[in-house]
Amino acid sequence: MSKTQAEKRDRILEVIRTHxxxxxxxxxxxxxxxxxxxxxxxxxxxLLEDKFVAITxxxxxxxxxxxxxxxxxxxxxxxxxxxKEIDDREIKRRFNHSIFDLLNGLQLFTDAEMRRLxxxxxxxxxxxxxxxxxxxKKEIDRLTIDLSWKSSQIxxxxxxxxxxxxxxxxxxxxxxxxxxxxxxxxNHKTALDFVFDNPQQLxxxxxxxxxxxxxLLIKDLNVARNIRVRRVGISGTNYLPLENEFxxxxxxxxxxxxxxxxxxxxxxxxxxxxxxxYIQAFSDGNKRTARILSNAILISHHHxxxxxxxxxxxxxxxxxxxFYEQNNMVAMKRLFIDQFEFAVDTYx
Numbered sequence: 004m005s006k007t008q009a010e011k012r013d014r015i016l017e018v019i020r021t022h023x024x025x026x027x028x029x030x031x032x033x034x035x036x037x038x039x040x041x042x043x044x045x046x047x048x049x050l051l052e053d054k055f056v057a058i059t060x061x062x063x064x065x066x067x068x069x070x071x072x073x074x075x076x077x078x079x080x081x082x083x084x085x086x087k088e089i090d091d092r093e094i095k096r097r098f099n100h101s102i103f104d105l106l107n108g109l110q111l112f113t114d115a116e117m118r119r120l121x122x123x124x125x126x127x128x129x130x131x132x133x134x135x136x137x138x139x140k141k142e143i144d145r146l147t148i149d150l151s152w153k154s155s156q157i158x159x160x161x162x163x164x165x166x167x168x169x170x171x172x173x174x175x176x177x178x179x180x181x182x183x184x185x186x187x188x189x190n191h192k193t194a195l196d197f198v199f200d201n202p203q204q205l206x207x208x209x210x211x212x213x214x215x216x217x218x219l220l221i222k223d224l225n226v227a228r229n230i231r232v233r234r235v236g237i238s239g240t241n242y243l244p245l246e247n248e249f250x251x252x253x254x255x256x257x258x259x260x261x262x263x264x265x266x267x268x269x270x271x272x273x274x275x276x277x278x279x280x281y282i283q284a285f286s287d288g289n290k291r292t293a294r295i296l297s298n299a300i301l302i303s304h305h306h307x308x309x310x311x312x313x314x315x316x317x318x319x320x321x322x323x324x325x326f327y328e329q330n331n332m333v334a335m336k337r338l339f340i341d342q343f344e345f346a347v348d349t350y351x
Contacts, residue, residue, distance in 0.1 A: 011038060011042070011046055012046060012049075012050065012055075014034060014037065014038075015030060015034070015043060015046050015047065015050070016050070016055065016056070016069065016073070016077075018030050018033050018034060019056060019067050019068060019069055020069050023068045023069065024059065024066040024067070024068055025066060025067055025068075026063075026065065026066055026067070027040070027043060027044055027047055027065070027067070028040070030043055030047075030067070031043050047067060053076075053110065054070055054072040054073070054109055054110075055069070055070060055072070055073040055076070055077070056068065056069060056070055056073070057069075057070040057071075071101070071105055072105045072106075072109055074329060074330055074331055075105060075106065075109065075111075075330055075331060075332055076109075076111070076331075076332070076333060076336075077331065077333070078333055079325065079329070079331055079333060079334070081321055081322070081325060081334050084325065085321055085324075089239065089240065089241060090241070092241075092328060094240070094241060094242060094327075094328035094329065095242070095328060095329065095330060096241055096242060096243055097243060098243075098244060098245045098250075098254070098281075098282075099330055100254075102278075102281070102330060103257045103258065103260075103261050105330075106261060106274065106278075107261060107264075111267075111269075111270045111273055111274075111332070111336065112267075112269060112270065112336070112340075116336075116340060117267075117269070119340065119344075120269050120340065120343060123307070123343055123344055123347045124306055124307065124347075126347055127306070127307040127347045127351060128305075130347075130351045131351050134351065139351070142350045142351045143199055145350060146308060146310050146346070146350050147171070147191075147192055147195045147196070147199075148164070148167055148168050148171050148172075148192075149164070149310035149311075149312040150191065150195065150294075150298070150308075150309070150310040150311060150312075151167060151171060151188050151191035151192050151195065152164045152167040152168075152188065152312075153310060153311045153312050153314060154191055154291055154294050154295075154311060155167075155184070155187045155188050155191060155291075156316055157290065157311070157314070157316045157319050157320070158187070158290070158291060160184045160187055160188065161180060161184060162177055162180060162184055162185070162188060163177075166180070167188055170185055170188055170189065171188065171189070171192050183224055183225075186222075186223050186224055187220075187224065190219060190220050190221065190222055190223075190224070191220065191291070191295075193219050193222070194216055194219040194220050194295050195295065195298070197216075197219060198216075198295065198298060198299045198302055199302060202299070202302050202303040203303060205296070205299035205300070205302075205303050206300075206303035206304065207263050208258075208259045208262055208263060208275070208296065208300075209259055210252065210255050210256060210259065213255065213259075213279070213284070213292065213296065214228070214229060214230075216292055216295050216296055216299070217285055217288055217292045220288050220291050220292055220295065221285075221287065221288045224287075224288075226285070226286060226287045226288055227285070227286045227287075229285075230248055230251050230252055230255075230284055230285070231248070231251070231283075231284065231285055231286045232248045233246075233286070234246045235283055235286060237283070237327065239320065239324055240324050240327055240328055241328075242324075242327040242328050244281075244282065244283035245282065245283070251282065251284050254282045254284075255279075255282060255284055258274075258278045258279065258282065261274065261278070262274050262275055262278070262300075268300065268301065268304040268306050269306075269339075269343075271300045271304075272297045272298075272300045272301050272306075272339070273297070273332070273335070273336060273339050275293060275296045275297040275300055276293050276294065276297040276335060276339065277293075277323070277326045277332050277335055278293075279292060279293040279296060280293045280323055280326075280327075281326060281327060290323065294309075294311065297309070307343065307346050307347050307350070307351065308346065309339070309342045309343060309345075309346050310342070310345075310346055310349070310350070311342055312342075312345065312349070313341075313342070313345055314338060314342060318334075318338065319338065321334065322334035322335040322337075322338050323335065
């Protein structure tokens with residue numbers, strides 16, 4: 004979408020946002036002739052198709068309002084958003100039970116974003132077609148080290164990339180580091196090895212598979228297995244995840260249905276990344292599990308996996324907090340696209 008088109012979209016959306024249940028003629032009048040009426044009608048039709056707006060009535064009685072789905076994809080300036088302190092932000096404090104309906108069938112990526120991702124995937128396929136079995140294994144090992152390091156760093160692990168490489172290749176622990184840090188990294192490798200060795204087992208998600216990956220990631224870390232039965236808080240936000248074990252299970256099952264029924268592989272992987280972190284089904288290890296499962300989806304569909312190597316941990320956490328608090332995935336989507344490009348350009 005060009006800048007001019009995006010500006011038209013945003014101006015029309017702003018009018019609808021500030022004047023809910025407004026007609027197309029009233030939108031035209033409030034924009035003081037900035038765009039022709041025919042242009043406004045075309046843009047409104049596109050906004051309807053993208054689920055950014057919803058309507059009531061028919062014909063001349065048609066009225067427009069902002070849709071709930073718009074909140075998921077509407078651009079938000081993340082720096083401006085987090086310039087407010089935690090208690091000053093207006094957020095969705097409770098789990099949004101309608102999130103699965105909102106996401107069902109929603110086109111998460113724009114046409115331009117899909118072209119970019121598709122072109123990158125084609126490059127990846129061409130690249131791996133020219134690799135020998137040994138060369139492919141070498142690249143998988145390299146990505147495994149990078150992902151294990153970055154995914155652990157996002158959770159506060161202090162191992163450097165070089166120390167991680169020594170640990171995973173030579174089982175040499177770093178001096179002055181806690182045992183749990185090494186265990187976390189080794190568990191990542193175990194989980195990733197399982198995903199690469201059994202790609203088809205994770206092509207369709209189930210509660211049992213999710214728990215299996217989580218168990219691999221938290222082994223020997225004094226973290227409870229299985230669905231949590233106690234309340235959990237998240238640092239940096241006032242969002243309160245589900246507390247009831249049965250509601251958590253129901254949310255996970257709905258998430259699996261949503262993801263398994265989603266046709267686009269990139270959308271599947273992005274949904275996994277945000278939804279399982281949002282549900283917070285376990286007492287710990289939720290984001291780690293989401294990152295591995297997201298990659299499992301990509302790998303099982305022969306797409307390039309992500310290492311997240313160049314992700315700033317603070318930027319990642321802010322992107323997730325934005326989804327927790329506003330159900331907005333634009334920041335995480337941007338991160339996902341950038342990391343897919345990085346992975347294609349860096350590995351294989």
